[in-house]
Amino acid sequence: PLPVLAIVGRPNVGKSTLVNRILGRREAVVEDTPGVTRDRVSYPAEWAGRDFMLVDTGGWEADVLGIDASVAQQAEVAINLADAVIFVVDSTVGATATDERVVRLLRQSGKPVVLCANKVDSFKAEADATALWSLGLGEPYPVSALHGRGTGDLLDAAMKAL
Numbered sequence: 001p002l003p004v005l006a007i008v009g010r011p012n013v014g015k016s017t018l019v020n021r022i023l024g025r026r027e028a029v030v031e032d033t034p035g036v037t038r039d040r041v042s043y044p045a046e047w048a049g050r051d052f053m054l055v056d057t058g059g060w061e062a063d064v065l066g067i068d069a070s071v072a073q074q075a076e077v078a079i080n081l082a083d084a085v086i087f088v089v090d091s092t093v094g095a096t097a098t099d100e101r102v103v104r105l106l107r108q109s110g111k112p113v114v115l116c117a118n119k120v121d122s123f124k125a126e127a128d129a130t131a132l133w134s135l136g137l138g139e140p141y142p143v144s145a146l147h148g149r150g151t152g153d154l155l156d157a158a159m160k161a162l
Ligand code: GDP
Pocket: 009, 010, 011, 012, 013, 014, 015, 016, 017, 018, 029, 030, 031, 032, 033, 034, 058, 118, 119, 120, 121, 143, 144, 145, 146, 147
């Protein structure tokens, strides 16, 4: 079986946009507004000659548990099935309490994690990514999933972790 790379993070941080960027096509559903329930979806993917399954953990945001608990629950499921995780944070928002909760789950899992500081659309915005060192997950990779900025370095790091 192929190794599994899961994309985890709060609603609207850009997980599905990143998945589409990695796949090189628009296959994962990107929502401008959070709240649509969808199933977890996995896609066969390739980077630098490595084949793996890419899991987009979107779509549990409308869960009855409420956003915080449902993000944590879904993250836990995805983390358990993953060999490595890309944890996506919206660098324009910064680390939230829900992000901190996911960080605790990631730590407990012991799985390798690469921190994606998404929505760094310009060089000027890179300071926002630097602030995410505070999460204690190591180097935040500044990425614009929307424009493709920084995704190569992020994936190189993810392949080392996988
Ligand atoms: P998900 O809920 O985490 O899967 O987030 P989506 O991929 O559906 O994206 C949520 C919104 O953020 C959409 O409007 C995207 O176009 C936008 N978005 C995603 N990545 C970026 C980025 O790198 N920069 C900016 N400016 N917007 C982004």
